Amino acid sequence: MIKGFVFDLDGVLTDTAEYHYLAWQELGGKMGIAFDRVFNEQLKGISRMDSLERILKYGNKSRAYTEDEKIALANEKNEDYKKLITNISPADLLPGISELLKELKAADIQLALASASKNGPIILKRLGIENLFDTIVDPACLTHGKPDPEIFIKGAEQLGLRPDECVGVEDAEAGIEAINAAGMFSVGVGSKESMKAADLFVTDTSELNVRDILTAAAN
Ligand code: B16
Ligand code: MG
DSSP: OOEEEEOOTTTTTTTOOOHHHHOOOOOOOOOOOOOOEEEEHHTTTOOHHEEEEEEEHHHTOOTTSSSHHHHHHHHHHHHHHHHTTTOOOGGGBBHHHHHHHHHHTTTEEEEEEEOSSSTTHHHHHTTTTTTOOOEEEOOOGGGOOOSSSHHHHHHHHTTTOOOOGEEEEHHHHHHHHHHHHTTTTEEESOOOTTTTTTTEESSSSSGOOOOHHHHHHHO
């Protein structure tokens, strides 16, 4: 029986991908690395340091900086990003999410956040939904990023549930891989092609429906 939902943040609850993109672009400009939105897709769900490594590799500059310089570059990106997310408000919740979360709470289902973002808590607060979440996994405590299942296993653990008692919701391929490997029922938001490994998929958050998900997870 499903007793908990473990949510990704970016692309599921709100769309912060555009702000990550703008902040990485700004840093890319300073490093002499240009990239577009197509390349940016590869950064979704990937941690800050791993994203920087991917950008450097893309620009053939993996060895251009020391580890300390890379940390300073990632911090610089985060300072820009934090400025961009200052004005996030409940209006930035993706379609249907507010209703979905309230319906889940009314059904006594526990909620956890499993986001790679260290800015997750402040974003939940600005979105006005922090009180609906029972727990937030701290990405700083993790050894492996998505597609490793660690973050979803930890989410279930923090809810006091087994992974098979939880549903995981994701928009990134690496995220669906992580949910499946954790042994949870996976719900994907995105195209049929990118969400082909999901147990259930919808193309838009407005199509997420508690009854449909619980029925599919029970079968
Ligand atoms: P931060 P998610 C991820 O969020 C983003 O998709 C990814 O682009 C970002 O690099 C990562 O969080 C880390 O974010 O720099 O704020 O710690 O999709 O896992 O909710
Ligand atoms: Mg995401």
